[in-house]
Amino acid sequence: MSTGTQAVAPGLPQFYQPIEQSTTHAVSPRTVRQVNTSIGRIPEIPGNSLKTLNQRFLVGKVAVVALIFALAVAGVFYGVLVLRSSTTTTTVETTTTTTTATTTTTTTTSTTSTTTDTTTSTTSTTTTTTRTTTTTSVTTATSTTSTSTTSTTSTSTTSTTTQTTITFAPVGIYALNIPTCATWNDTGLTMAGNSNGTLGSDLGSLSAPVSIFVDNNNNLFVADRDNARVLKFVPNATIGIIVAGNGTIGNGSNQLSSPKGVAIDQYGDIIVADSSNYRIQKFVNGSTIGITLAENSTINPLGQMRDLHIDVNNNIYVTDSDNNQVGKFIPFSSIGVVVAGGGPAGPGLNQLSSPFGNFIDPNGTLYIADQLNFRVMKYDPGSLNGTIVAGNGTTGSTAYLLAQPIAVIVDNNGYIYVADYSNGRIMKWTTNYAAGGVCIIGCTGTTGVAATQLRGPRDLKFDRYGNIYITDQANHRIQKFMIQIPPLGCSSESSTLNHSSLVHGFF
Structure with a gap:
């Protein structure tokens, strides 16, 4: 069926559109108006008016599109500016x-x-x-x-x-300030080992101790020879702590064989003369594993080392009795330099005979206990010719003689203290060497185990107060003898040592 289509206002929804009018079935205008009115539709628009309205809607639509395009262009320019x-x-x-x-x-x-x-x-x-x-x-x-x-x-x-x-000076070597009139109590106090003279291998006992060392805190270090170890005794302790060696003889890095010298360097490390292994061992503070600093070789012969000391420059001095000499090892060098003796044993001023103990004062002066020459020798720095400062080369027990001098130390006055091994006593010489010595400890005339006696004094050291520690070797103990100063004091002689360099302790 063919129908005629009436113009529709653009942009209006379909339900706003007028009812179609058929060309074959005419509908009266009145009927259209009644229907549109009954469903809420817009009233009928005459034909001419509808055409005009459609044209206006078309123009409006074009205007809206043009406006949107203009706004878009303006937005682009605005964006560029932003x-x-x-x-x-x-x-x-x-x-x-x-x-x-x-x-x-x-x-x-x-x-x-x-x-x-x-x-x-x-x-x-x-x-x-x-x-x-x-x-x-x-x-x-x-x-x-x-x-x-x-x-x-x-x-x-x-x-x-x-x-x-750090300003370093070896401890256990230099007394701070000992008056010239000082004496020492003749009754010893046992600081390590058994007071009754018995030996043992437990941590409270010793067996043929040799060298000792006392640090600034009064800790005592002992080279316990036959137990192949070094023990440390803190103040007032009767039980030691193993700080070097493991108690079993051997040549491992944690072992020792007949240790005979002990000292502490400026870093707190323990230096040991491992005598029967013919080597010098260093045990870094807190470690029981040793580092070899020097050992016997063709270019560096080392025999039985009897003692070991460290000077203010951290040089190590070792007494080598097999080679009748004292060797010096500078830091970081494993090759020693002979500073006294060397060659065959003899009584000459440039010779030694089975030397044992040595001591170095702050000025670099070297003292040596020349055991089988029954004397103590003094060597100025750089000199290979010594001077006799105690004993006269003949064995004996008088004030002028020594029988196996085996250890030596020197105080701030330049006074010399000697461990007279076979006589079981400690002798003191002033700077007037020709006047002879005086007995200060173990002066009973006999050796024994009593607190007033010694039996084979092997080493001696001062503590910071001037008390003397002694290795009483054959009694397997370490004895301490207290310093005594008169209540009114005494005048102190001027010393040949440099007092300002007598620094005691570094930790």
Whole structure:
């Protein structure tokens, strides 16, 4: 069926459109109006008016499209402008500075001729800089926006440097300040081993002890020869701690064989004359594993080492009785230099005969207990010719004679103290050597196990107060004899030693 189509107002929904009018079935205008009115439709529009309305709608539609296009073009230009001008940079800088602190402390105690240079610490300045840069770009084109952010942070490195200065002097060697009139109680106190003279291998006993060392804190170190170990006894302790060797004879890095010399270097490391292994061992503080510093070889002959000392420059002096000499080992060198004796045994001033103990004063003067020449020799620095300062080369028990002098130390007055082994006594010589010596300990005339007696004194050392520690070897004990000073004191002779360098202790 053919139908006529009436013009429709553009843009109106279908239910707003007028009812179609058939060309074959005429409908009166009145009927159309009644139907449109009954369903809420718009009233009939006359034909001419409808045409005009359609034209207006078409014009309006074109205008709307043109407006939208214009807005789009304007948006593009606006976006370009924003893109060029909307970059924002923000920088935040924070600097934190820690001020450098440098502290230097120097303490000098004149009454004890002690100088201690303490730690100097320098801490570097720490600067932390934080930079944050934020860049924001906004681009608008056809209702599309993009945002980009970039952050950069830089932080400096913190560095700390600490410098420590240590002034070193061997401990257990130099007494601080002993008056010239000082004496010592003749009754000894047992500091290690059994007071009744019995030997043993437990940590409270000793077996043929040899060398001893007393540090600034009064810790006692003992070379326990026949137990192949070095023991440390803290003050007032009767039980020792093994600090070198393991108690079993051997040549392993943790073993010793007949240790006869012990000293502490400036770092707190233990240096041992491992005599029957013909080597010098170092045990780093806290370790029982030894490091060999020097050993017997064709270019560096080392025989039976009887004693070992360290000077203020950390040089090691070893008495080698097999080669009748004293050798010096400078730090980081395994080859020794002969500084006294050498060659065949003899009574000459440039000779030694089975030397045992040695001592080095702060000025580098060397003293040697020349055992089988029955004398003590003194060597000025750099000289191979010595001077007799105790004994006269003949064995005996008078004030002028010695029988197997086996250890020697020197006090701040230049007085010489000698362990007279076979006579079981300790002798003291003043700087007037020709006047002979005086007995100060073990002066009963007999050897024995009593607290007033010695039997084979093998080594002796001062503590920081001037008390004397003695290795009473055949009694397997270490005895301490207290210093005695008159209540009114006494005048002190001027010393040939440099008192200011008698620094006692470093830890």
